[in-house]
Amino acid sequence: MEIDIFTLFPEWFAWFETQRHVRNAVEQGHRLGYVNYRDHTPLRGGQVDDAPFGGGAGMVLRVDVADAALRARYATDAAGVRAQRRVIALTPGGRILDDELVDELAAEPALTLLCGRYEGFDERILEHLASDRVSIGRYVLAGGELAAMVVCDAVLRKLPGALGDARSAVEESFSQALDGAPEYPHYTRPADFRGWVVPPVLLSGHHEEIRRWRLEQSRLRG
Numbered sequence: 423m424e425i426d427i428f429t430l431f432p433e434w435f436a437w438f439e440t441q442r443h444v445r446n447a448v449e450q451g452h453r454l455g456y457v458n459y460r461d462h463t464p465l466r467g468g469q470v471d472d473a474p475f476g477g478g479a480g481m482v483l484r485v486d487v488a489d490a491a492l493r494a495r496y497a498t499d500a501a502g503v504r505a506q507r508r509v510i511a512l513t514p515g516g517r518i519l520d521d522e523l524v525d526e527l528a529a530e531p532a533l534t535l536l537c538g539r540y541e542g543f544d545e546r547i548l549e550h551l552a553s554d555r556v557s558i559g560r561y562v563l564a565g566g567e568l569a570a571m572v573v574c575d576a577v578l579r580k581l582p583g584a585l586g587d588a589r590s591a592v593e594e595s596f597s598q599a600l601d602g603a604p605e606y607p608h609y610t611r612p613a614d615f616r617g618w619v620v621p622p623v624l625l626s627g628h629h630e631e632i633r634r635w636r637l638e639q640s641r642l643r644g
């Protein structure tokens with residue numbers, strides 16, 4: 423998979439890329455790329471945003487800037503990029519990211535993530551350049567960068583080889599294997615800590631009973 427992130431702050435992602443599962447994904451041949459809107463603005467002085475028509479607080483990412491950045495990256499008409507790959511605008515009003523959407527995105531060969539800033543995007547970016555709008559929850563962040571990292575984190579860990587043990591991504595919270603319910607509880611050594619004991623079934627060695635217990639616990643939390 424190839425993920426391109428359009429942002430004013432590409433350097434923020436250096437920290438994100440130090441995560442083990444992200445490094446694993448990159449070592450497996452997956453690729454994260456960055457485009458700084460500022461490198462492609464057709465305006466003098468590096469301007470990328472502007473005050474909203476009609477007045478009001480904040481600044482809005484300009485449509486001509488997003489258009490130029492997409493055109494520079496893909497060497498094609500910016501409005502045609504979304505026919506080739508999903509172009510996802512990160513915006514609080516978008517489709518809420520959940521396990522189903524993460525699976526959907528993880529199956530794509532290539533993704534483009536557009537981060538907005540300040541008050542977000544000129545609506546024409548959403549209408550004519552993006553194919554999707556995604557939100558990570560019903561609250562407002564100062565920009566799309568953290569949301570882009572959340573999307574990348576969740577998507578990359580679904581890719582084969584990203585996790586140390588591939589089973590981790592199958593039977594986990596909200597997965598089909600657990601009928602969409604949260605994951606069952608986990609315990610590790612010591613088996614007894616201050617009298618807080620591990621459920622005996624987990625120490626029993628009866629794999630079928632353990633499997634049933636975990637499913638039941640998952641359902642109870644669902």
Ligand code: 6GU
Nearest residue numbers: 512513558559561563569
């Ligand atoms: Cl994707 N962007 C911003 N700015 N705020 C958000 C969000 C995205 N998702 C939840 N809040």
